[in-house]
Amino acid sequence: MILEPPLLRSVGLTKVFQTDAGPVHAVRGVDLWVGQGEFVAVMGPSGSGKSTLLHLLGGLEPPTSGEIWLDGKRADGLTQAKWAMLRRRHIGFVFQFFNLVSSMSVADNVEVAALVGGASRRQARERREELLEDLGLTAKAQAAPSQLSGGEQQRVAVARALAHRPSLLLTDEPTGNLDSANTSAVLRLLRRSHAKGQAILLVTHDARAASMADRVINLFDGMIVDDAAVRPVPVTAASSVLELRG
Amino acid sequence: MRLPLLALLAKEPAHGYELKARLEQTFGDAYPSPNIGQIYLTLQRLERAGLVKSQDVVQSDRPNKRVYELTPAGREAVVTWAEEPSDEPRVRDDFFMKLALGPMAGVTDALSLINRQRRHYLGLMRSLSRLAEEAPENNKIGRLLIEGAMLHLQADLDWLERCQEVLL
Numbered sequence: 001m002i003l004e005p006p007l008l009r010s011v012g013l014t015k016v017f018q019t020d021a022g023p024v025h026a027v028r029g030v031d032l033w034v035g036q037g038e039f040v041a042v043m044g045p046s047g048s049g050k051s052t053l054l055h056l057l058g059g060l061e062p063p064t065s066g067e068i069w070l071d072g073k074r075a076d077g078l079t080q081a082k083w084a085m086l087r088r089r090h091i092g093f094v095f096q097f098f099n100l101v102s103s104m105s106v107a108d109n110v111e112v113a114a115l116v117g118g119a120s121r122r123q124a125r126e127r128r129e130e131l132l133e134d135l136g137l138t139a140k141a142q143a144a145p146s147q148l149s150g151g152e153q154q155r156v157a158v159a160r161a162l163a164h165r166p167s168l169l170l171t172d173e174p175t176g177n178l179d180s181a182n183t184s185a186v187l188r189l190l191r192r193s194h195a196k197g198q199a200i201l202l203v204t205h206d207a208r209a210a211s212m213a214d215r216v217i218n219l220f221d222g223m224i225v226d227d228a229a230v231r232p233v234p235v236t237a238a239s240s241v242l243e244l245r246g
Numbered sequence: 247m248r249l250p251l252l253a254l255l256a257k258e259p260a261h262g263y264e265l266k267a268r269l270e271q272t273f274g275d276a277y278p279s280p281n282i283g284q285i286y287l288t289l290q291r292l293e294r295a296g297l298v299k300s301q302d303v304v305q306s307d308r309p310n311k312r313v314y315e316l317t318p319a320g321r322e323a324v325v326t327w328a329e330e331p332s333d334e335p336r337v338r339d340d341f342f343m344k345l346a347l348g349p350m351a352g353v354t355d356a357l358s359l360i361n362r363q364r365r366h367y368l369g370l371m372r373s374l375s376r377l378a379e380e381a382p383e384n385n386k387i388g389r390l391l392i393e394g395a396m397l398h399l400q401a402d403l404d405w406l407e408r409c410q411e412v413l414l
Contacts, residue, residue, distance in 0.1 A: 043364075045407040180393070187375075207403045208396060211371035218364065220410055226361040232376070233369035 005072040006033035007168055007199050008057060013066035015052050015222075026052040028222035029066070034168065039190075039200045041210035044219035050203045051172055053219065057201065058091055058170045059083030071167060088116050092161030092169040096176040098153040100145040100160070107132065107141040110159045117164020124163070131159040135189060151182025158189050162198070169193070172203045187212060247280065247288045252316065252324045255298060259315035262286050274388020276377050276395070289314055297323055345409060356413045364406055371399050 015027040027049045034040050044050050055061045057068060059075065068076040075086065087093070100109050107128055114124035132138045135155045145153055154174065161169055174190070175183040183206070191212050194200055202209060210216050211230055218226035254260065254268050262285050269280050292298045297320035302310045316324070341363055348354040378392045 043403075045411055205404075207368060207371045207400045208375055211368045211375060216365075216368055218361065220414065225357060225410075225414075226364065228361070228365050230372055231365070231369050232372040233366060234373065 004036060005069070007036045007038070007071060008032075008034040008201070009067075009069040010057065011067040011069075013053070013056060013068065014064045015049075015056055015061065016064045026222055027056060027063075030219075030222070030224055032217060032224065032227075034199055034201055036167075037194075037197045037199050038215065039194045039198075039202070039213045041202045041204060041213035041216045042219055043204065043207075043210050043216060048219045049222040050219050054170055054172050054201065054203050058093060059087060089118060089164065090167050092164070092166035094154075094157050094161045094169070094171040094174045096173040098145070098150075098157040100153055100156055102145055105142050105144060106137060106148065106156050109145065109156060110163050113160045113163035117166075119164065127163055127165075128159075131162060134192070135159055135185075149182070151178050151185060154178060154182065154186055155189060158186060162193055167199060169198055169200045171200065173205065174202070175204070175206050175209055183208070247284060248292060249324065249327045251285065251288055252292065252297060252320055252327075255314055255316045256321060256324045259313050261303075261311045261313050262289060265289075265314075272387050273391055274381055274385045276374075276381065276388055276392045292320070296320075345413075356409070360406055360410055360414075364403065367399050367403050367406070371396065374399070 010030055010032050013027055013030040013032075014025075017024045017026055030049075030053060032040075042050050042053065052061070056063050059068075059078065059080075063076055066076065067074060070086065070090065075083070078086065100106075101112075104112065110131055111124045111128040114127045115121070119127060128141075129138075132141055135158075137152060137155060137159070140148060140152065145156065148156065154177075158174065161171070169190075171190075175186050178186060187209055190200060190202070190209075194212075200213075202213060204210050213230055215227065215229050217224055250269065251265055254265050260268070262282060266280055266282055266285055269277065289298060289300070293300060293314075297317055298314045299317055300312050300314045303313050304310050341359075344354070345356060345359055348359055349356050374392055374396050378389065378396070381389045381392060
């Protein structure tokens with residue numbers, strides 16, 4: 001049997017920050033992989049290195065040592081320019097703060113991302129229409145980001161990240177600033193795109209978000225201490241959580 | 247089970263199956279469907295305690311049914327219950343005992359315990375999310391019950407992180 005290479009793999013990934021107080025070992029020898037179309041969540045206490053790990057894997061920061069393989073190709077030694085190219089074509093990012101371009105309409109924010117990712121004008125427009133429709137934001141296509149609620153802006157940020165059909169979506173606390181209803185909307189969106197084959201690496205504190213993943217990795221003190229599939233616990237067993245006393 | 251039944255009877259007299267149906271209707275799918283045997287057993291106990299009384303109602307085409315109603319003492323119990331602040335467990339007692347005593351007994355270690363428990367909570371969360379999505383929009387009580395359980399689970403997971411930070 002020939003196994004297809006994992007979409008993303010890291011080997012012995014390490015990041016040491018030099019600070020006035022001495023070196024800080026943020027990520028310490030992380031071996032991880034994300035399969036094609038897989039949805040993996042990374043949890044762990046604050047300061048466990050989750051966000052740093054995500055930045056390393058997306059090429060936003062260079063690792064101190066270790067390897068990163070994307071789609072079977074080594075990526076950790078790439079220059080900033082090469083990384084930028086790789087991201088435009090293959091990686092989508094969503095952060096806690098949406099960072100939409102304020103001077104562009106909602107539609108343009110999404111469409112430009114598709115164009116930069118290599119789509120033709122027609123493809124980019126179609127993709128934008130499809131995504132905004134999917135998100136229930138068609139009516140707001142011509143609005144400026146500032147005219148949208150926080151939840152709507154985050155949905156646009158997800159659309160923008162998916163516009164160029166990245167092979168991997170990297171996302172850091174995408175629901176961190178949202179209320180319950182908007183959290184649900186963003187999670188629904190992630191789940192739907194995963195169902196269509198989108199690979200996702202999600203860093204989060206939100207257990208609801210993490211529980212949607214195929215697999216949850218727990219990071220502690222810069223190291224992986226647990227890596228396991230999420231298995232739904234039947235509702236009958238959930239009954240103890242819902243039990244009414246009295 | 248005692249107080250929910252008393253509360254339903256405070257509204258109007260009912261027989262066992264009606265109480266079961268009302269519980270299901272109020273709490274939706276998230277609430278484990280109450281066992282009719284347990285309802286009748288509870289009603290008998292409440293009757294012995296003087297909180298409810300019952301009488302048989304003759305039905306021509308079916309067996310008689312026993313209709314329960316609240317006594318004044320029963321009503322007082324419901325009122326007292328409603329007015330008391332609720333003191334619910336804030337820690338998962340059984341897990342806490344395992345965490346405190348398991349490693350000491352040499353039968354397990356803290357990391358395995360925490361990892362297993364986290365996986366379990368995440369599995370529960372997955373099922374609850376599904377329930378939340380399937381719950382009808384108009385069943386406010388049922389939806390709140392699920393949402394509450396999810397928030398508790400999130401707190402349990404945050405607390406597991408604290409256990410990790412302190413013990414490992």
